[in-house]
Amino acid sequence: MDQFLEKLIPIAAQMKEETVSKTIMERVKNAMINTVNYTKIGQKEGENKQVTSKLIDLTLVEDGDLCVIDFDINKKLSIEETDKIRQNIIDNMLPANVGLVKTAHGGLHAYYSRNEYTLPSNRCVKCIVLDNIEIDIFGQMFKYKEHGGMEQKELVQNRVVGPNSSFRETNNNKRETLKYEAVNDWANMTHLASLREILDSWNVDIEIPFKEYVDKVNMREFGWQITEEGTIDKMSDEIAQTCVNGLKNLEIHNYPQPINMEVSLLSVFSGLYGITNEQIRSEGMKNIRQYNKLTVNAEKNYGEASFSGERKPNPWILTKI
Template identity: 95%
Template sequence: MTTEESTSVQTISNESINVKYITLEKGPKRQYNRKSKTDDKTKKLMDKLLEEQELARIKREQDEFDAQKKEVEEQEFTRHIIEDIAQKKLKKQEKQEQQIEMDQFLEKLIPIAAQMKEETVSKTIMERVKNAMINTVNYTKIGQKEGEKKQVTGKLIDLALVEDGDLCVIDFDINKKLSIENTDKIRQNIIDNMLPANVGLVKTAYGGLHAYCNRDGYTLPSNRCVKCIVLDNIEIDIFGQMFKYKEHGGMEQKELVQNRIVGPNSSFRETKNNKRETLKYEAINDWANMTHLASLREILDSWNVDIEIPFKDYIDKVNMREFGWQITEEGTIDKMSDEIAQACVNGLKNLEIHNYPQPINMEVSLLSIFSGLYGITNEQIRAEGMKNIRQFNKLTSNAEKNYGETSFNGERKLNPWILTKILRYHNKDYYEQTIKPLLKQNYEVKKQQKISDTVQQIEKYEIDLKDQFTLIDVSSKALNGKYENKLELVAQDLLRIIKVIPCQNGWCFIIKEYDYFDKMGKKHITAIDALEQYHSLFEKIGMKFTSNNEGIFSVFQGFKYMQLDEVDQIKIEKFLGLVKDTISANDERNVGKKTETAIILKGLQGIGKNVFTNVLCELLAGYSSKNITDIDDLVGKFNTAIENKMLAIANEMKNFGE
């Protein structure tokens, strides 16, 4: 049987053969057996093996490449290291050679510099300033012009003209309001306690002091450091030559910067209270012949004052560092408390102590340590500090060698506060954590004590209605700078015009007379500043018309007019006649007796009723209302017209009877 679908099989050879055609019927598809499946798995395994071998080969080649690359890089790095070491070694060798050359140069230069410095400091003050002196004329501080013929009455010293540029002057300005005795006492205290012996001293016209010393490399923020230290009784300025020539647009000019101070043996005149006075600058010690002057740094270090920073930074930081100043109003070095002294002694550890006294910010010297310890008044704490010098610190060989001699010298220069500065520079963490908080605490205690002392001085001031002083006067004094930026002076005057009591919605201010003002002095001190600083002086617990309780404000502060011992009858006879003839209608039956009722005056217009009441109201000024025309002011809800009044006059009531 055949079908249309068939398969042909043909046998072909090179020879002629018989061909047999067979037509097969299409049957079911052939299924794979177990052997074919095994072959497939084997093939897959072989493919995977070949793939892994290929990957291994690639990885091996990559590793070989990486190893070769790393070896090259390491060789290159090693070469650079060797070259760098060689370069550094060469530079070090060159630096050492340069240092040797520099040391050799300095060995030659130092004696020359020392000799030059010695030549400068060994000169007398007069020798140093002789070419810097300018004549003043006609008892003024005005320099004499060239060719001008006027009476020479003094000398100005221009520090910009001093050739060595090292001379500087510390100006102590003592409060001019103090008595001559107090001024002299403070000036002598400054000389005895704040200054070394080797300074040139000149008494200024108003009793202050000029101290001449050497700047000795101290970098002042400007030529004229005004008000470096400001106390109530002492202001300190420092003048020195830092910038010799003026600048314009950042370029130095040829014109000198004038930096003048009045020299000794100078006189000038001023008119005060219509009186002409002649004031003099006088040398205190042998000013003209003083040599080897003290160092400015040494002096400032002894006060624990440091202004060797840009002036702007100094102004910004002055309030933060003010607690470090240990100068009293009397011109003495303040005593150190036992708590601060013990803390200083505890902090003097692990220091390298040198023999030669360098500036404290550079290194610790044995002399500064002894000066500080000998200044401690507590003998036990001082002894502990002496023991700790060698026990907890490292002394250089020279310091050990000169220990005894330096100890003797330190005993003559007592200043315990120098220890705080040593710790500030050489044990900074301890200073910040321990010493600085104690100094702030000490400053606050002194500040509060000063406030307390001030309160005792000014609390006696009270409101006095007889006193014509009002808020307008406070404003005027403020605008004219009379308060000198001192809160206590503001508070003293405010006590004469203001009191404060608690009210339902806050504080109520009782003011003697109202006027507007907002600024109290040049530095924007306000009345509120004074009220806050001395609040207890102004505060009262309540208010009554009159009370003997000091905590309660009495509205009644006395009468405007005082009772006279003798009366001029001629001056009052017309008024007495009015009272007798018109007001009482010649009725003298109840003279001196209280009516216990309100007085009603009825009469024709112009007969003198208002004259009578106006006089009574004036006698009771502040406690009277002389012309009330609205009945609501007497009996309404808002009757301030009769509040705290002793006399109220109702005159021609416009709405009476409504």
């Protein structure tokens, strides 16, 4: 395993460098959606209408690392006050290596790299609220929609308005055209600052523990099997027995590394506690230590993992181990 990791690390580093070396435009070129007639309505295939703006869907950005901080400045302020606050944000709150876009109402979008920062969700709305500034953070944590705790096949829409976009809205019976404009050389920015670097400079931490993120991924990927009728498809004894028989010759970890396809102790307990047949469940519990190797941390946290698994029973997790 160590030799495998030694070979994997430089490959991962090279892939990361290839990603950060790309310009923002290169990273978003396949994630841009045309909208028409000064609205945020997407252009339909074959439709011949005036394209007036572009939306960037972060879910469609292939590297999954590009994120946006949205600074929403109090719309009741004067233009002069708004411009001053926006410039203060640029000068004092952000490093130089971020892509900047002035939003329609004078706010600011800052493009940066998530760089493995585990956000609690794709859209962290109003995660920071000040007197005249509200800050949202958008990033790609989960690509697919969730329903009933189970991940679906439909992609999540996670869209922000790109630069050089125009919209129209009516204020006080007056029709206005509002624009999103690049503040710096947005399209050609590379090696973007990381979210951690930015939030650390603000003394702000909204990151969730990696273990909690893994738990969320597990619950989305291995959630209850939901039928078309909206009922839960419980696992049969035959499938449960097959899963228990397969719980052998595994190395079970407390904090698994997804890249190595390691088995989580919490997942094992969640799966076993979800089995309704007590005899099969009991056999599975015995198999954990009898036929498998637990890491030191897994042994140390055995009781805690058992307690957590009992609270979140889900037999279908076992089919993925």
